[in-house]
Amino acid sequence: MARLKQVTGTxxxxxxxxxxxxxxxxxxxxxxxxxxxxSLCVEIAQTRGISLDWLLLGEGPILRQTVTDSSEANQExxxxxxxxxxxxxLLDENDRCAxxxxxxxxxxxxxxxLRLSEMAAILATLKPVNET
Structure with a gap:
């Protein structure tokens, strides 16, 4: 029940x-x-990306390990x-807003x-006017 409360933010x-x-x-x-x-635990684990081992037993990482067919960088x-x-x-609304x-x-x-960098580049291209 404690883990269900944690997952649901209650x-x-x-x-x-x-x-x-x-x-x-x-x-x-x-x-x-x-x-x-x-069945409820399986549904919650699937919809929230939570590890069923963690939800049921309190073992392993909270998050389910995802496996995709894409590249390693994409999987990461x-x-x-x-x-x-x-x-x-898992955060409450105040923390989410912050x-x-x-x-x-x-x-x-x-x-x-970015705008400052663009302005600096423009300024660097301007030639100084020599007063005589």
């Missing part, structure tokens, strides 16, 4: 049951039996993106640096 049983779209009584029953339906990029996405899903703001600011700074 903290209470009530919010977990809501996130899983089940009744609180169903969740309570699962807790009482110390058992969660395997996909794995990195899946990792970022899975970690993003990260988004930081990324937008970083992009704004890159744009400004």
């Amino acid at each position: 903290k209470t049983d009530a919010s977990l049951s809501s996130a899983l779209q089940i009744s609180p009584q169903t969740l309570s029953s699962w807790k009482g039996r110390d058992s969660t339906p395997y 990029s996909t794995t990195r993106e899946n990792t970022i996405l899975a970690l993003w899903r 990260i988004q703001n930081a990324l937008e600011e970083k992009q704004r700074l890159r744009d400004m640096e």
Whole structure:
């Protein structure tokens, strides 16, 4: 249950049951039996890119290892993106907003640096006027 809460970004049983779209009584029953339906775990693991071993047993990496037919660099990029996405899903809304703001600011700074570099190149091509 703790790992399900982590994956869904919930903290209470009530919010977990809501996130899983089940009744609180169903969740309570699962807790009482110390058992969660395997099919639900498989579905969550597939849709969120989570390792089923980690979700069920708490073993291994959180993220499922993806295998693609593309090049190694592309696979590395996909794995990195899946990792970022899975970690993003674990954050609360305030943390997501803070990260988004930081990324937008970083992009704004890159744009400004590019414009500054372009202006410096233009200035370097201008010949100084000699006053006599």
